[in-house]
Amino acid sequence: MFIARVTGSVVSTQKVASMTGHKLLIVEPYRLDEQSRDALVTTGRTFVAVDTLGAGEGDYVLVVQGSSARLTPETSKLPIDAVVIGIVDNVRIDKLSVYDRT
Template sequence: MFLARVTGSVVSTHKVESMVGQKLLTVDPLRIDATLQATLKPLGRTFIAVDLVGAGEGQIVMIVQGSSARMTDETAKLPIDAAIIGLVNEVSAHGKEIYSSSTSA
């Protein structure tokens, strides 16, 4: 499981039947800035993930990948490798609040 920021959406008009109706979003994985330990920093990689929770652009989300992405009732039969399973409200580490959805724009 990892954190990521939703950066956009993907539209695919031709796909396998099981993927029809699935919302696809682009996400950039995040890590805690090793130097400042006070911010989340993008890793510079982009993934496409199936949205299971109604995420929107700019939100910080929890992602599962690989077989874990297919362990929900909604995704058990989907040919996917990444799924958004949660919206993040707050991240704290090293005794500091690193992210809060209530104070982020």
């Protein structure tokens, strides 16, 4: 599981039938800044993830990949490798607020 920021979306009008109606997001994984430990910084990678929660561009989300992506009731029969399983409200590291959605 990792924290990612939603940077966009993907529209695909032609896809396998089981994927019809599923929102696809572009997510960019973030990690804790190793030097300062007071901010989240991008890893420079991007993924396409199925959104099951209604996340939007700019939201920080929790993403799982691989076989874990198919363990939710909504995704158990989908041919996917990444799914949004949570929208992040805040991140605290060593009693320091690194991110707050509000």
